[in-house]
Amino acid sequence: MLTVTLQHALPGFGLDVQFEAPPGVTVLFGRSGTGKTTVIQAVAGLLRPDQGRVALEGEVLCDTSRSQWLPPHKRRMGYVFQEGRLFPHLTVRQNLLFGQWFAPRDAKRESLDRVVELLGIGPLLQRRPGHLSGGEKQRVAIGRALLSAPRMILADEPLSALDEARKAEILPYFERLRDEIGIPMLYVSHSAAEVARLATTVVVLQDGKVQRQGTAAEVLGDSAVMPAGVRAAGALLQARVARHHSDGLTELDAGGVPLFLPQIAKAPGSVVRIRISAHEVILSRQRPEGLSALNILPGTVEHIRSGAGPGAMVSLTTPAGRVLARITRRSARALGLEPGAECHAVVKTVSIAPEDVGSGG
Amino acid sequence: MMLSLRVSVWATLAALPLAVFTAYALARWQFPGKQIVNSLVHLPLILPPVVTGYLLLMLFGTKGPVGGALQQIGIVFAFRWTGAALAAAIMAFPLMVRAIRLSVEAVDPKLEQAAATLGASRLMCFATITLPMILPGLIAGAVLGFAKAMGEFGATITFVSSIPGQTQTLPSAIYTFLQVPGGETAALRLTLVSIAIALTALLLSELLARRAADRAGGR
Numbered sequence: 001m002l003t004v005t006l007q008h009a010l011p012g013f014g015l016d017v018q019f020e021a022p023p024g025v026t027v028l029f030g031r032s033g034t035g036k037t038t039v040i041q042a043v044a045g046l047l048r049p050d051q052g053r054v055a056l057e058g059e060v061l062c063d064t065s066r067s068q069w070l071p072p073h074k075r076r077m078g079y080v081f082q083e084g085r086l087f088p089h090l091t092v093r094q095n096l097l098f099g100q101w102f103a104p105r106d107a108k109r110e111s112l113d114r115v116v117e118l119l120g121i122g123p124l125l126q127r128r129p130g131h132l133s134g135g136e137k138q139r140v141a142i143g144r145a146l147l148s149a150p151r152m153i154l155a156d157e158p159l160s161a162l163d164e165a166r167k168a169e170i171l172p173y174f175e176r177l178r179d180e181i182g183i184p185m186l187y188v189s190h191s192a193a194e195v196a197r198l199a200t201t202v203v204v205l206q207d208g209k210v211q212r213q214g215t216a217a218e219v220l221g222d223s224a225v226m227p228a229g230v231r232a233a234g235a236l237l238q239a240r241v242a243r244h245h246s247d248g249l250t251e252l253d254a255g256g257v258p259l260f261l262p263q264i265a266k267a268p269g270s271v272v273r274i275r276i277s278a279h280e281v282i283l284s285r286q287r288p289e290g291l292s293a294l295n296i297l298p299g300t301v302e303h304i305r306s307g308a309g310p311g312a313m314v315s316l317t318t319p320a321g322r323v324l325a326r327i328t329r330r331s332a333r334a335l336g337l338e339p340g341a342e343c344h345a346v347v348k349t350v351s352i353a354p355e356d357v358g359s360g361g
Numbered sequence: 362m363m364l365s366l367r368v369s370v371w372a373t374l375a376a377l378p379l380a381v382f383t384a385y386a387l388a389r390w391q392f393p394g395k396q397i398v399n400s401l402v403h404l405p406l407i408l409p410p411v412v413t414g415y416l417l418l419m420l421f422g423t424k425g426p427v428g429g430a431l432q433q434i435g436i437v438f439a440f441r442w443t444g445a446a447l448a449a450a451i452m453a454f455p456l457m458v459r460a461i462r463l464s465v466e467a468v469d470p471k472l473e474q475a476a477a478t479l480g481a482s483r484l485m486c487f488a489t490i491t492l493p494m495i496l497p498g499l500i501a502g503a504v505l506g507f508a509k510a511m512g513e514f515g516a517t518i519t520f521v522s523s524i525p526g527q528t529q530t531l532p533s534a535i536y537t538f539l540q541v542p543g544g545e546t547a548a549l550r551l552t553l554v555s556i557a558i559a560l561t562a563l564l565l566s567e568l569l570a571r572r573a574a575d576r577a578g579g580r
Binding site: 046072074079081101103144145148154 | 469471472474475476477478479480481482483485486489490493494
């Protein structure tokens with residue numbers, strides 16, 4: 001468990017946060033310029049906060065009120081930077097092994113072979129960073145952090161310098177870190193998709209303050225918290241893979257409701273989390289018939305939140321979990337939607353993109 | 362002319378560690394009096410060499426405040442080859458610091474941060490990251506310093522004079538030969554030696570620097 005209390009003056013605003021990161025992946029979620037990087041740098045010891053206290057598993061890393069300060073090289077935090085920061089004069093192999101020289105002998109550590117296998121970087125070992133693509137660099141950076149026998153991984157927007165295809169390539173490796181290595185992680189992101197895939201706990205930062213803290217499903221399903229903007233809104237559902245169909249579809253069981261999506265590479269019985277984008281959801285008062293969409297979730301309107309524009313965000317409770325739907329205020333009026341109203345959420349199969357499907361709970 | 366080589370090599374080797382430290386401090390650290398240190402380092406470059414030599418004589422001469430103290434423990438600079446090396450080192454120092462400082466500034470401090478998060482203390486960061494990456498600049502600085510030390514004349518002749526076999530370096534020997542009739546042949550011979558040494562040093566450093574740059578550049 002990591003506990004953080006920080007106050008720090010930044011240009012234009014003051015950072016004042018307090019949160020806890022339990023085991024699993026804690027995502028610091030917020031728009032750019034809300035102080036996320038400052039927080040993670042203070043945890044790593046790369047920045048001295050004006051005031052604050054950081055403790056990991058009861059060990060104090062920094063406490064300004066008692067002038068306690070552990071320098072970064074003694075904190076054993078594996079940091080994955082936005083732009084890799086591999087050492088250009090060393091080979092990939094030497095980069096990977098760099099941290100092992102300094103790790104305590106009795107520290108629990110991963111073997112080079114396992115990390116190389118996990119990240120698929122075997123063919124790169126003899127190369128130098130100058131000859132790697134952006135995605136390869138980031139995989140090596142993850143491996144380098146992991147091999148320093150860290151107590152925790154800190155990742156500062158590790159995907160933001162990559163294009164969409166590379167992002168989709170790297171995200172599963174962070175899932176494997178969470179599920180296979182089981183190392184606690186603090187992950188900074190402004191992307192709702194990354195939160196949906198990785199987070200066990202979400203801490204939403206806005207203007208230097210913690211706006212909300214909770215599980216990924218709670219925070220992403222809350223229409224009052226939209227740090228990435230309404231266009232990126234979308235609730236998170238948990239489901240179990242039921243079976244794969246011969247026509248290229250995978251059937252999921254989400255709280256008793258069947259959900260169909262384009263085939264995913266997960267064995268029947270495994271648990272997945274899927275993000276349903278709010279603007280891909282259609283609402284209907286009657287159970288629709290003669291409709292091409294395959295997924296129909298019956299539910300009840302919980303509340304409707306209208307913004308300044310023509311849109312409204314409807315939250316529904318369904319047997320599968322909470323679903324958000326972004327519709328126009330005009331439609332909401334025409335359908336007579338109000339809290340307690342029965343309603344069906346319609347989701348097209350093809351609107352669930354592969355990058356919206358992650359593993360685990 | 363082995364004396365001249367010995368003086369220059371010692372001057373370069375002795376000044377190099379201090380030059381690296383000074384260059385690193387000027388490039389990376391903020392400290393009070395940084396401008397004063399910077400000016401002091403550059404002073405020998407600006408002052409007439411004869412003035413530097415005279416200052417050295419006042420400080421390190423057997424009656425000077427530093428030289429007198431050192432004489433108590435058996436170290437004498439004035440009118441010895443060690444004095445020639447000291448003068449050469451001081452004249453070469455600013456050139457070395459300038460070259461090395463530039464290459465330290467070219468190393469991204471973010472890499473040092475990354476090394477720190479991987480458990481490397483400041484000293485280890487320097488030894489494993491900064492030093493290998495500034496190696497090309499360091500070699501260039503050393504060669505520049507060596508060349509300056511080989512050619513040093515003004516400060517040397519003022520501080521330690523030109524005693525044959527003791528403090529007579531290559532430039533002062535050439536100068537002495539030219540002062541006597543019939544010395545031109547000897548002077549020409551020394552000139553050729555001088556050119557040979559300079560060319561060898563230049564080629565060698567070019568080779569080393571290129572190899573180091575390849576490594577530092579990640580190829």
